[in-house]
Amino acid sequence: MYKLLALDMDGTLLDNNKTITGPVLEAIRQLVFNDVHVTIATGRFPASVWLHAKYLGLNFPLVALNGAVILDPITGSELHGTPIEAQIARKIAEYIETTDSYVHFYGYNILFVKELNDMNKRWPYANVVIDPNKELTEDNYRGQVHHIQVNPVGQLSSFLAGTDNRVYKSTVINENPEVVDALYAEFSTWKELEITRTGKRRFDINASGVNKKTALQKVCADAGIAVQDVVTMGDYDNDLEMLKWAGLGIAMGNGNERAKAAARAVTASNNEHGVAEAIRKYFFS
Incomplete structure (x- = not known):
């Protein structure tokens, strides 16, 4: 089984109403219960990532601001940051x-x-x-x-x-x-x-050099997780690097064509519980 699932937020984890649907919530909590690491990798603020991670029950370092910040999932404090000069x-x-x-x-x-x-x-x-x-x-x-x-x-x-x-x-x-x-x-x-x-x-x-992939490389190195054991999911251009890098990159059905081209698989849209579908297929099949 894969060891880490990294999720973009808008257009991926969240539906078009910016909510986490029931099936997605249940699937993620089941992964965590089965000791699979789940993280969020997004362009949003650290606080937004932390609040959503608490709601989901995540306990793995989180990625915010397109990879410029890695934060603690429990306290929300900065573990690593790369600012613009x-x-x-x-x-x-x-x-x-x-x-x-x-x-x-x-x-x-x-x-x-x-x-x-x-x-x-x-x-x-x-x-x-x-x-x-x-x-x-x-x-x-x-x-x-x-x-x-x-x-x-x-x-x-x-x-x-x-x-x-x-x-x-x-x-x-x-x-x-x-x-x-x-x-x-x-x-x-x-x-x-x-x-x-x-x-x-x-x-x-x-x-320069800051993106979701480079941040995930760091957290995986710290946790001893090999790239082939990582699944990433996203829908837009700021997800391209991590989709291409991961052992399995999955684009959302609502994703743009560049995201779909960068990924190895495509799941249902964010409004059709695409994250839950992918979890069932690639983690629990």
Whole structure:
């Protein structure tokens, strides 16, 4: 039997309502009960990964911010981190400030933004463990949303030039896909960076060499798990490296064509309990 299952979150572990379906929850808990390691590897905040891991009952190191952070599943504290070099983060902000695009930067559970807007002030709510029976309000999720802060700092380049806060990831967003394409092409030439598509209107920036695969390589080396004993599951471009690397990479039925091409197998979609289907087929068949 495989020894480790590593799951992307959005579009994989979570359905389109951002919830963990009953069959997926049951299948994962059965794996853990049978002493198979399960981890999460995502672009989300450490706190979001930790909250979902607690809900699932996971006890293996977790991967956040596209591999920039490895965290303890029990305490949520950082075990290993690879931030973007401070002067490079400042240069990213300076370049974006010459365009008409939006950018923000991720600290450890802090989102640094120029100013609050309708999108970023709701960011903590996009990271909680959602109960489909509860409206997404502060009163209903007070015990979770406080784990993530949104910090308006004014001009980001000036803030990044003077702060001691480490930043692990940046996200660039523009409603015009052509502008996103041009910015993606520009930052792809910066050797200090790792650039990953996360949608037609957005992409993520990490330090060079940071991705989910490299983080999983580290946690597997620490745990003595060979690559052939690892199963990874994902649906989008920030999953490609780990899908190609693992002993068995599985793409979601809702995944894009690049994810499916990188994987050795394809399961059902996230809305059809694809994670549970894969667990039944590859772990308990």
